[in-house]
Amino acid sequence: xxxxxxxxxxxxxxxxxxxxxxxxxxxxxxxxxxxxxxxxxxxxxxxxxxxxxxxxxxxxxxxxxxxxxxxxxxxxxxxxxxxxxxxxxxxxxxxxxxxxxxxxxxxxxxxxxxxxxxxxxxxxxxxxxxxxxxxxxxxxxxxxxxxxxxxxxxxxxxxxxxxxx
Numbered sequence: 001x002x003x004x005x006x007x008x009x010x011x012x013x014x015x016x017x018x019x020x021x022x023x024x025x026x027x028x029x030x031x032x033x034x035x036x037x038x039x040x041x042x043x044x045x046x047x048x049x050x051x052x053x054x055x056x057x058x059x060x061x062x063x064x065x066x067x068x069x070x071x072x073x074x075x076x077x078x079x080x081x082x083x084x085x086x087x088x089x090x091x092x093x094x095x096x097x098x099x100x101x102x103x104x105x106x107x108x109x110x111x112x113x114x115x116x117x118x119x120x121x122x123x124x125x126x127x128x129x130x131x132x133x134x135x136x137x138x139x140x141x142x143x144x145x146x147x148x149x150x151x152x153x154x155x156x157x158x159x160x161x162x163x164x165x
Contacts, residue, residue, distance in 0.1 A: 011059040019117045020047040023124040050109025078106040
């Protein structure tokens with residue numbers, strides 16, 4: 001059996017696929033460990049899917065095609081996915097950070113699709129740093145938790161009331 005032909009996935013690259021899965025897992029692990037939407041599976045699939053769309057589009061070369069337009073279409077499509085994780089509960093919008101995380105995961109996938117694997121891994125670490133680090137800073141400085149940055153904790157009460165009522 002010819003393993004080289006069996007493992008050939010051109011125009012895609014196994015190293016880039018591994019990087020996409022690593023980056024998505026890194027960010028998704030932080031979200032999942034904190035009980036947030038957009039965990040490991042979703043994050044990994046977003047980075048992988050974005051990479052696959054970008055490279056797949058880049059492999060189509062005709063006079064009428066413009067693979068760079070795929071990036072714009074990915075941004076639009078990811079916007080719809082992000083909108084799906086945002087909810088309004090008792091007048092407060094929740095899930096905005098998860099939506100922004102989805103958006104940045106797609107941009108990491110674009111970086112991978114453009115061949116910038118090292119940059120994508122570094123940016124994933126930056127994303128985890130922002131997600132985790134800002135919470136630490138907010139816990140330390142109570143003034144940052146007022147207004148739009150206030151954490152909504154009433155959803156648990158609302159959910160219990162709905163189940164009982």
